[in-house]
Amino acid sequence: MLLQYAQSKADFTNKLQIGHKEANESRYWLRLLNDCSYINDNMFKSIIPDIEELIRLLTSSINTSRKRTNAN
Secondary structure, three states: OHHHHOOOHHHHHHHHHHHHHHHHHHHHHHHHHHHOOOOOHHHHHHHHHHHHHHHHHHHHHHHHHHHHHHHO
């Protein structure tokens, strides 16, 4: 069960939100690195889809966790 590392359902949701924030920050830095030509377009294009997918997964998980927490 995923809640084994959280103290409560609300804590679990909070941990997902922290992960979401960190993923968004990573996306920001990747874009900045690409805009400054620190990483080339090929590197950027190989990484950014994974970050975008992670953000979508975390968003969905947060929404599901909130619904389940509010349902109880």
